[in-house]
Amino acid sequence: MSVLRVENITMQFGGVVAINNLSMEINKGEIVALIGPNGAGKTTAFNCITGVYEPTNGADYFNDSPIAINHPTGKMAKTYAGINADQYVGKHLHMTPDKITKLGIARTFQNIRLFKSMTAFENVLIGTHLRRTSNPFSATFRLNMREEKKLRAHAMDMLEVVGLADLADEKATSLPYGKQRRLEIARALATDPKLLLLDEPAAGMNPQETDDLGVFIRDIKDRFDLTVFLIEHHMNLVMDISDRIYVIDFGKQIAEGVPAEIRDNPAVIAAYLGVDEE
Amino acid sequence: MAKKNSKNWLLIPIIALIYLLVFVAEKVAGTSSMLVTVLEKGAIYALIAVSLNLLNGFTGLFSLGQAGFMLVGAYTYAVLTIPMAKRAAVYQYYNGGCITFTVPFIIAIILGGLLAAAFAALIGFPVLRLKSDYLAIATLGFAEIARALVQFDGLGPITNGSNLLKTYPTYKTVMFPFCAAGICIAIILLLIHSTYGRAFKAIRDDEIAAEAMGINLFRHKELSFVISSFFAGVGGALLAMYQGTLQANAFKSSMTYEILLIVVIGGMGSVSGSVIASFLFIACSEWWLRFLDAEQFIWGIKVPLLRSGFRMVVFAVVIMLIVLFYSRGIMGDREISIDRIIKKFSKKKGATK
Numbered sequence: 001m002s003v004l005r006v007e008n009i010t011m012q013f014g015g016v017v018a019i020n021n022l023s024m025e026i027n028k029g030e031i032v033a034l035i036g037p038n039g040a041g042k043t044t045a046f047n048c049i050t051g052v053y054e055p056t057n058g059a060d061y062f063n064d065s066p067i068a069i070n071h072p073t074g075k076m077a078k079t080y081a082g083i084n085a086d087q088y089v090g091k092h093l094h095m096t097p098d099k100i101t102k103l104g105i106a107r108t109f110q111n112i113r114l115f116k117s118m119t120a121f122e123n124v125l126i127g128t129h130l131r132r133t134s135n136p137f138s139a140t141f142r143l144n145m146r147e148e149k150k151l152r153a154h155a156m157d158m159l160e161v162v163g164l165a166d167l168a169d170e171k172a173t174s175l176p177y178g179k180q181r182r183l184e185i186a187r188a189l190a191t192d193p194k195l196l197l198l199d200e201p202a203a204g205m206n207p208q209e210t211d212d213l214g215v216f217i218r219d220i221k222d223r224f225d226l227t228v229f230l231i232e233h234h235m236n237l238v239m240d241i242s243d244r245i246y247v248i249d250f251g252k253q254i255a256e257g258v259p260a261e262i263r264d265n266p267a268v269i270a271a272y273l274g275v276d277e278e
Numbered sequence: 279m280a281k282k283n284s285k286n287w288l289l290i291p292i293i294a295l296i297y298l299l300v301f302v303a304e305k306v307a308g309t310s311s312m313l314v315t316v317l318e319k320g321a322i323y324a325l326i327a328v329s330l331n332l333l334n335g336f337t338g339l340f341s342l343g344q345a346g347f348m349l350v351g352a353y354t355y356a357v358l359t360i361p362m363a364k365r366a367a368v369y370q371y372y373n374g375g376c377i378t379f380t381v382p383f384i385i386a387i388i389l390g391g392l393l394a395a396a397f398a399a400l401i402g403f404p405v406l407r408l409k410s411d412y413l414a415i416a417t418l419g420f421a422e423i424a425r426a427l428v429q430f431d432g433l434g435p436i437t438n439g440s441n442l443l444k445t446y447p448t449y450k451t452v453m454f455p456f457c458a459a460g461i462c463i464a465i466i467l468l469l470i471h472s473t474y475g476r477a478f479k480a481i482r483d484d485e486i487a488a489e490a491m492g493i494n495l496f497r498h499k500e501l502s503f504v505i506s507s508f509f510a511g512v513g514g515a516l517l518a519m520y521q522g523t524l525q526a527n528a529f530k531s532s533m534t535y536e537i538l539l540i541v542v543i544g545g546m547g548s549v550s551g552s553v554i555a556s557f558l559f560i561a562c563s564e565w566w567l568r569f570l571d572a573e574q575f576i577w578g579i580k581v582p583l584l585r586s587g588f589r590m591v592v593f594a595v596v597i598m599l600i601v602l603f604y605s606r607g608i609m610g611d612r613e614i615s616i617d618r619i620i621k622k623f624s625k626k627k628g629a630t631k
Binding site for chain 1: 465468469472473474476477479480483484486487488489490491492493494495505611
């Protein structure tokens with residue numbers, strides 16, 4: 001069963017086609033990597049899945065129910081440079097990111113976006129806000145003590161999972177870079193996701209930390225019964241943990257397959273590995 | 279998380295002591311003394327400043343509509359509480375007005391808050407989709423429209439147009455605004471430290487990340503806006519009681535700026551900062567600098583520059599100095615904490631040893 005299905009997604013900003021007719025399918029329990037050279041459109045693809053962007057054309061499905069459908073309209077109908085423009089005419093659906101997170105897709109950010117004024121613990125606690133049942137009134141007058149306790153315990157558990165429990169009361173932004181990345185993962189896990197999108201989780205980490213991260217991602221995948229979709233540049237990590245890999249360049253998919261196939265794929269080497277890793 | 283061995287419970291007896299001191303001060307100095315006047319107005323401004331801080335400092339919404347919501351609260355209160363017997367005199371140009379009932383003053387205050395909140399909910403729909411400066415402009419526009427509407431002749435039978443509203447009940451003791459403001463600020467504090475308050479702060483820190491954490495931006499902004507306006511409305515009703523008479527002209531945008539100034543001086547995102555700053559602000563502008571307004575002679579020589587209005591010049595300079603040296607306000611985004619004070623003193627002791 002596919003957890004996430006991306007169908008003919010095209011994202012066009014004015015005349016620039018950032019993603020061109022991209023289709024992907026991710027099955028339950030898989031770790032799938034999305035790789036490609038800088039500016040290939042990887043983060044844009046994530047943004048189209050999480051509702052930050054509304055794709056110009058195409059559809060996304062989460063657990064086989066649609067989370068985004070669009071077709072080029074208005075001005076874009078004339079300047080649209082992709083294909084399949086008429087496939088989705090008459091259908092339109094745009095969920096805001098919070099709704100998609102509620103359905104069970106959590107994400108981290110390429111350029112870490114922690115809440116600056118808060119401690120590590122409070123950052124994770126924010127992630128539990130969407131599972132609340134209290135209303136503003138009951139929360140203000142502390143009629144939700146039991147739930148609040150449960151949320152706090154859950155947040156603390158998540159901090160423990162990523163190994164930051166002893167830094168709970170530190171300001172989030174005072175943590176070292178690698179730990180900030182882990183904190184972002186803890187925060188995403190606190191939302192109780194089924195699908196976890198990691199945008200360059202190993203960026204800025206040294207080789208040792210990167211190896212640890214690989215083990216860690218596998219570990220949380222099993223522990224929380226997750227499906228993981230990640231963008232990454234560290235080829236060792238990608239080859240090591242991924243079940244399958246999608247490669248995109250200039251917004252177009254150029255290859256798809258298991259790590260061994262990708263490693264030997266001439267198109268990929270030409271576009272990416274050959275240039276990047278000498 | 280509550281830290282162990284925190285001494286912050288000491289704040290409760292300290293606040294109780296302050297209330298007691300205020301009570302004694304009123305008995306000693308008399309109800310109409312300058313001290314009591316400053317305390318009354320300071321408490322009311324503290325409530326309004328905290329309500330604006332909830333919006334500006336905690337949710338990161340730069341709104342300038344506070345005077346408008348205060349106006350709604352003040353007028354609701356006054357219109358609903360003027361005794362029937364005196365309506366004919368107050369509404370002399372409008373045949374005694376068209377409202378033929380009064381409500382108890384506590385209910386009128388709450389209704390003032392609710393009506394302000396209802397207005398906020400209504401204008402929040404279009405306005406809260408705007409960002410930063412645009413939101414400020416839109417809310418400022420609302421405040422001006424509200425003032426113009428109240429003064430509009432067609433609404434005269436309700437609002438008495440641009441004429442004075444008077445003879446509505448006021449409070450007898452400084453303890454009333456103190457207790458009312460105290461309760462309201464306590465409620466705002468409880469809200470800020472609830473899961474919703476945390477969500478507000480998340481929106482302030484990073485909207486994109488907050489949304490990715492499943493926080494519905496619009497709903498939470500609207501919530502913050504409505505609650506802030508409710509308390510601004512209550513503050514407006516209290517201000518009407520303080521003034522004794524009410525005229526829409528007083529609720530100009532300069533009133534919002536005064537409150538914004540208090541929030542900035544106290545520190546964006548600090549409730550205690552807003553409270554301290556509002557008392558300092560009112561004391562400075564109403565009392566401590568008064569002597570600058572009168573001509574004074576020292577040893578028979580007239581002191582230069584002192585004349586009516588000079589107070590405001592000095593006041594402006596004082597504010598500039600504060601903003602220069604405390605660019606994040608008196609408290610920054612922190613609250614008063616006994617723990618920190620103790621720490622500071624013990625550190626100083628350690629340094630002298």
